[in-house]
Amino acid sequence: MxxxxxxxxxxxxxxxxxxxxxxxxxxxxxxxxxxxxxxxxxxxxxxxxxxxxxxxxxxxxxxxxxxxxxxxxxxxxxxxxxxxxxxxxxxxxxxxxxxxxxxxxxxxxxxxxxxxxEGREPFIEQPVLFAPNADRYTCKICFENEISTVFCPCNHAIACYECSAELTDENCPWFRRKLCDVIRFRFFD
Structure with a gap:
């Protein structure tokens, strides 16, 4: 949901x-x-x-x-x-x-x-460290964390987990188009 x-x-x-x-x-x-x-x-x-x-x-x-x-x-x-x-x-x-x-x-x-x-030891993702000057990978909402979500159907990757979870609007913050899903991802360099 x-x-x-x-x-x-x-x-x-x-x-x-x-x-x-x-x-x-x-x-x-x-x-x-x-x-x-x-x-x-x-x-x-x-x-x-x-x-x-x-x-x-x-x-x-x-x-x-x-x-x-x-x-x-x-x-x-x-x-x-x-x-x-x-x-x-x-x-x-x-x-x-x-x-x-x-x-x-x-x-x-x-x-x-x-x-x-499954009752196993919880898997906790470690944050990926990236170069401080890599603005391309920085969340466009908080400007602190690494981008880690994609908004669908517009496919904008502009926000971190924290900012995506706190969206109160049902539209993409960048394009203002109605969202149908948000997907997690990670950059691998």
Whole structure:
């Protein structure tokens, strides 16, 4: 699923802000936000049910989740996790709970997801070092990281994982054409 369920939390800082009242100190809030999670206790959602014959808005606090102290939800796929144990790895749990999450795929890669699901030691891609003057390979959004995604169908390779995952618009940032997919890749020199 390319389009996030909770678009307002596509920005990492917004996800991190949701953990202000998180009471657990044994699980890193930054890691939870990086893995795409939002603290449920702060989540108040406005949804438009577009699949119904008439469109109406509904504001709710996800009442079907009674114990809010421990629950987080992924802004992208809606995966809900509430069984946290001490020093749990949010990335690993996210990969095991929701292997088709777009945020997870863009940020960690398919090899990581596959190894997490199979119970193997997670494969973590090492960033590729490139020459500092190689502007050609630099993300055109943040101007810091290496380009690592391609937007389809326009085939523009202009953004890093981080910037691609935080896109709130459904259009290519360069060409403004409607996107249908984002694919990860790496340069090999």
């Amino acid at each position: 390319f389009h996030p369920l909770f678009k307002q939390f596509a920005c990492r800082m917004k996800r991190l802000e949701s953990f202000e009242s998180w009471k657990r100190d044994d699980i890193c809030r930054t890691e939870l936000a990086d893995a795409g999670f939002v603290y449920y206790g702060k989540l108040s959602v406005v949804l438009c049910f577009t699949y119904l014959l008439t469109c109406f808005f509904l504001t709710f606090n996800l009442p079907f989740l009674p114990d809010v102290d421990n629950k987080v939800i992924c802004y992208q796929c809606g995966c809900i996790v509430n069984d946290w144990f001490e020093n749990a790895d949010p990335w690993l749990i996210h990969a095991q709970s929701s292997p088709f999450c777009f945020h997870l795929y863009i940020k960690s890669g398919q090899a990581f997801i596959d190894s997490a699901r």
